[in-house]
Amino acid sequence: MSCFKSKYTDELIANAAYIGTPGKGILAADESTGTIGKRLASINVENVETNRRALRELLFTTPGALQYLSGVILYEETLYQKTAAGKPFVELLKEGGVLPGIKVDKGTVELAGTNGETTTIGLDGLGDRCKKYYEAGARFAKWRAVLKISANEPSELAIHENAYGLARYAVICQENGLVPIVEPEILVDGSHDIEKCAYVTERVLAACYKALNDHHVILEGTLLKPNMVTPGSDSAKVAPEVIAEHTVRALQRTVPAAVPAIVFLSGGQSEEEATVNLNAMNQLKGKKPWSLTFSYGRALQQSTLKTWAGKEENVEKAQAAFLARARANSEATLGGYKGDANLVDGASESLHVKDYKY
Amino acid sequence: MSAFVGKYADELIKTAKYIATPGKGILAADESTGTIGKRLASINVENIESNRQSLRELLFTSPGALSYISGVILFEETLYQKTSDGKPFVDVLEENGVIPGIKVDKGVVELAGTNGETTTQGLDSLGQRCQQYYKAGARFAKWRAVLKIGPTEPSELSIQENAKGLARYAIICQENGLVPIVEPEVLTDGNHDIKKCAAVTETVLAAVYKALNDHHVLLEGTLLKPNMVTPGSDSPKVGPEVIAEYTVAALRRTVPPAVPGVVFLSGGQSEEEATLNLDAMNKLEVLKPWTLSFSFGRALQQSTLKTWAGKKENVTKAQATFLVRCKANSDATIGKYAGGGAGTGSAASESLFEKGYKY
Numbered sequence: 001m002s003c004f005k006s007k008y009t010d011e012l013i014a015n016a017a018y019i020g021t022p023g024k025g026i027l028a029a030d031e032s033t034g035t036i037g038k039r040l041a042s043i044n045v046e047n048v049e050t051n052r053r054a055l056r057e058l059l060f061t062t063p064g065a066l067q068y069l070s071g072v073i074l075y076e077e078t079l080y081q082k083t084a085a086g087k088p089f090v091e092l093l094k095e096g097g098v099l100p101g102i103k104v105d106k107g108t109v110e111l112a113g114t115n116g117e118t119t120t121i122g123l124d125g126l127g128d129r130c131k132k133y134y135e136a137g138a139r140f141a142k143w144r145a146v147l148k149i150s151a152n153e154p155s156e157l158a159i160h161e162n163a164y165g166l167a168r169y170a171v172i173c174q175e176n177g178l179v180p181i182v183e184p185e186i187l188v189d190g191s192h193d194i195e196k197c198a199y200v201t202e203r204v205l206a207a208c209y210k211a212l213n214d215h216h217v218i219l220e221g222t223l224l225k226p227n228m229v230t231p232g233s234d235s236a237k238v239a240p241e242v243i244a245e246h247t248v249r250a251l252q253r254t255v256p257a258a259v260p261a262i263v264f265l266s267g268g269q270s271e272e273e274a275t276v277n278l279n280a281m282n283q284l285k286g287k288k289p290w291s292l293t294f295s296y297g298r299a300l301q302q303s304t305l306k307t308w309a310g311k312e313e314n315v316e317k318a319q320a321a322f323l324a325r326a327r328a329n330s331e332a333t334l335g336g337y338k339g340d341a342n343l344v345d346g347a348s349e350s351l352h353v354k355d356y357k358y
Numbered sequence: 359m360s361a362f363v364g365k366y367a368d369e370l371i372k373t374a375k376y377i378a379t380p381g382k383g384i385l386a387a388d389e390s391t392g393t394i395g396k397r398l399a400s401i402n403v404e405n406i407e408s409n410r411q412s413l414r415e416l417l418f419t420s421p422g423a424l425s426y427i428s429g430v431i432l433f434e435e436t437l438y439q440k441t442s443d444g445k446p447f448v449d450v451l452e453e454n455g456v457i458p459g460i461k462v463d464k465g466v467v468e469l470a471g472t473n474g475e476t477t478t479q480g481l482d483s484l485g486q487r488c489q490q491y492y493k494a495g496a497r498f499a500k501w502r503a504v505l506k507i508g509p510t511e512p513s514e515l516s517i518q519e520n521a522k523g524l525a526r527y528a529i530i531c532q533e534n535g536l537v538p539i540v541e542p543e544v545l546t547d548g549n550h551d552i553k554k555c556a557a558v559t560e561t562v563l564a565a566v567y568k569a570l571n572d573h574h575v576l577l578e579g580t581l582l583k584p585n586m587v588t589p590g591s592d593s594p595k596v597g598p599e600v601i602a603e604y605t606v607a608a609l610r611r612t613v614p615p616a617v618p619g620v621v622f623l624s625g626g627q628s629e630e631e632a633t634l635n636l637d638a639m640n641k642l643e644v645l646k647p648w649t650l651s652f653s654f655g656r657a658l659q660q661s662t663l664k665t666w667a668g669k670k671e672n673v674t675k676a677q678a679t680f681l682v683r684c685k686a687n688s689d690a691t692i693g694k695y696a697g698g699g700a701g702t703g704s705a706a707s708e709s710l711f712e713k714g715y716k717y
Contacts, residue, residue: 001557001560002561003611029557165414206567206572209564219611253577254571255614256610290617
C-alpha cells in the first residue's frame, strides 16, 4: 500500500463509508463567528453567543431531521455548546446517528505574485488540535481550499499549493482519527462556460489525488467536497441534466473508486437548484462508484433562517422549513426528488455572493 | 473537459469499450523479431519469416478461439503478413470481430545515473507511424514502460520519465485514431513482499494518471495494462485471492472510473497462475468500475508453442490447446473459471519467469 498505517484505519474507513450512506448527507453548520454574524445580520439578529447557540439548537433539534443527516460540520465554538436544557450538541447528534465534524482550517491568505489567488492556512499545530477535537467527539474534519477561474487562473502555483495543503491536512487528520473532507472549491464567479469549469475542475482534482497519493493518505478514509461543474455566475444557466453530465464525467476522470463518497458544496446555488442538480446526478446512468450526496450550508439553512428571524415563536415553523430541505436533499441522493418540497419563501433565491469569503 | 477531443474521439471510446467486453481479452502476439526468435529456439524452430508467419497463422485461425479475443497486439512485420492462402491477417482478425493492434515502442534504454533503470523510446515519428498503422487496419497501440523494485528503486526520475513517456505516446496515438494501451510494468524480480509491490504499483499508477491528465489524454479512449500485485519472484508465493485483493485495492486507489478496462500483463506467471489470478479478481465482491481482463503473451501461447514444435502435423492439436487457454481466460474475466483447463498439463503450470526479462 502506498498509504500509511494508522491505528485509526478501520474507524476512518467505517466513518467515511457511513457518511456516504444513501439517503443521508452533511449539514455544513461551521460558519465562523464572523460569517454567521453576516447571516444573523440579514435577519436583524445580534451576533452574540446565545443567538449563535439558539440557531444551531433549532437545527439540531428539528424533529425528524437528523435521520437525513450522516454528519454535521461544526465550528469550534459549537463543538463545546449545549442545548438550553444542558445537553451537549455532540451527544445530541450522536444519539441521532449523526457524526460530529469540525472545521479545522484558519481561512485563506493571498499568494504573493499572483492575481489575488490564495492558499489556506492552519497546518501549524493541526495534529494537536485534531487530537483535542477527537476527544471532544469529532470524527471528521473539513478544510476549504479555494481556486478561481479567469484569464490566467487558476495558476499552476495555486493548484499545486492548494492540492498539497489539502494533502498535508488530510494525512494529519488521519493520524489523529478524523476523516478528512477534502474540499478544493473552484469559485463559480466569472463569465466562463461550463466546458471551462469542467476543464479546470478536472485539472484541480487530478492534482489533488496525485498530492493525496504522494502524502500516503488512505483514500478509503476520506471524502471529497467539490464544486458541481456549472457555467460561471455571469454566464447563461444550463439545465440540471447538463450540470449532472459534466460533473459526473469530471469525477469519473479523476476520483478513484476507493473514495467512498462525494459530498457536494452548494456554492451560490439556491436551495432548490442545489437539490435539483444533486437529484439529476443521481438519476444519471453511468459509472458512479462513490455515493453522491450533499454537504450544504446556505442551501440547507436559508429558508429556515428567514423563517426563524430570531424569534422564539417562529421556531416550529422554521424547523418545518429545515425538515423540508433535509428531506428533499435526502431524496435527491436517491434520485427520487419530485420537486415538491414545500417551497418556503426564499428556497429559490440565489445565494451567490460575488467573491464570497467565509 | 481537460481531455483533448479530436476527430477520432467517438471511435476511440467505442473501440476501447469493445476491447474491454466481458468474456473477451487480448492476445499479445507482438514479440519483436529478436524475442520471437528465443521462443522459436526453445522448440528448435528456425527464426525465419515463414516460421514467424506460420506460428501467427496457427493462432489466428484456431477454430473458435477468436470468439474469446477482442484484440490482438501485433509486431509491425505481422501487421502486413498474410495466411498461406494469401489473406491478410488483418482481414482474418476483423472478420472474426478481433481488433488489430500494434506495438509502437522501440524498446528501452538506460537512464544515466540510475541503477540500471530505463526509459522507453519511440516518440520521434510516432505520429507518422500511427497514421500508417491506422491505414493498415490497426485500431489500438501498445507501449511498454518498465520499472523495477530495489532498495532505491523505482527512483522518482524513473517514475516521472516513464509516466510522461506513456502520456506523450498516448496522446499522439489518440490524435491519430489509435486507442493507446498504457503499460507501466513493475517487474516481479526481487525478494520484496506483496505489500511493497502494492505500494510501488500505487505510486506508479498515480503518477501515470497525473501525467495522462497533464497531457489531455481522453481516458475513456484508453486501456491500462498493469502488472498484477504479487510478491517478488524470490519471495514465497501467495494464493490467488491475496493477489486479487491487493491488485484490486491498488487499482481502486488510482485508476479513474472513466477508464473502460484493465488488461493485465502476465509477466512471468505460468498459464494456469495467470488465469487463476484473473479469475480471483473477477470473483472478488468489491466495486470495480472497469472490466478486468487479460493481455497475455506467454501465458496464452506457451503450451501451444510446445505442442506445435514447428511441425505441420501438430497444428490441429496446438490449436486445440490454444482454444483451451483462450476459453479459460474468457471464463476468468467473468469469474467463472473452474480450474484445470490446463490443456497439456505440465506446460500450463510452468513458470514463465525469466530474471531481468527483456522483450
